[in-house]
Amino acid sequence: xxxxxxxxxxxxxxxxxxxxxxxxxxxxxxxxxxxxxxxxxxxxxxxxxxxxxxxxxxxxxxxxxxxxxxxxxxxxxxxxxxxxxxxxxxxxxxxxxxxxxxxxxxxxxxxxxxxxxxxxxxxxxxxxxxxxxxxxxxxxxxxxxxxxxxxxxxxxxxxxxxxxxxxxxxxxxxxxxxxxx
Numbered sequence: 001x002x003x004x005x006x007x008x009x010x011x012x013x014x015x016x017x018x019x020x021x022x023x024x025x026x027x028x029x030x031x032x033x034x035x036x037x038x039x040x041x042x043x044x045x046x047x048x049x050x051x052x053x054x055x056x057x058x059x060x061x062x063x064x065x066x067x068x069x070x071x072x073x074x075x076x077x078x079x080x081x082x083x084x085x086x087x088x089x090x091x092x093x094x095x096x097x098x099x100x101x102x103x104x105x106x107x108x109x110x111x112x113x114x115x116x117x118x119x120x121x122x123x124x125x126x127x128x129x130x131x132x133x134x135x136x137x138x139x140x141x142x143x144x145x146x147x148x149x150x151x152x153x154x155x156x157x158x159x160x161x162x163x164x165x166x167x168x169x170x171x172x173x174x175x176x177x178x179x180x181x
Contacts, residue, residue, distance in 0.1 A: 002152025012071035023059050034079045041083040054079045124174040132167030
């Protein structure tokens with residue numbers, strides 16, 4: 001586990017225990033990520049309000065956080081729900097359909113296809129060597145840049161790029177073999 005993940009796990013533990021300073025640390029650490037996430041869906045003038053609601057809810061339901069899970073994922077899940085709530089309330093404003101598709105999906109078939117694809121990805125990911133899987137998970141599931149991964153794992157940037165490239169190539173081959181069967 002890298003430095004950032006260790007720090008987030010520690011913040012999550014303290015948050016789950018109800019320590020008020022943990023909320024401040026959570027906001028300081030994840031606030032910029034949440035703000036950029038919300039900016040994808042929420043109109044610029046409303047981002048700060050939605051952001052406050054997100055962290056208010058993080059504190060309100062802190063005991064529901066499972067310290068064995070990703071704090072980043074849990075907080076972004078709350079942000080997603082608050083963004084959807086905000087968009088639903090704005091009946092006076094037309095929201096571009098494309099921005100909603102990314103959140104909710106077009107129809108049941110598309111959602112089902114995404115779930116099947118996600119299962120294929122997870123299966124292929126589980127078959128990768130641990131070092132390749134680790135950098136891919138940090139990049140694609142945790143939102144780290146390659147530079148952040150290098151710092152978190154204390155390895156050279158070139159190593160991160162090589163592991164990512166080889167891992168993605170291997171995953172593509174594994175997924176292609178699964179589809180051919």
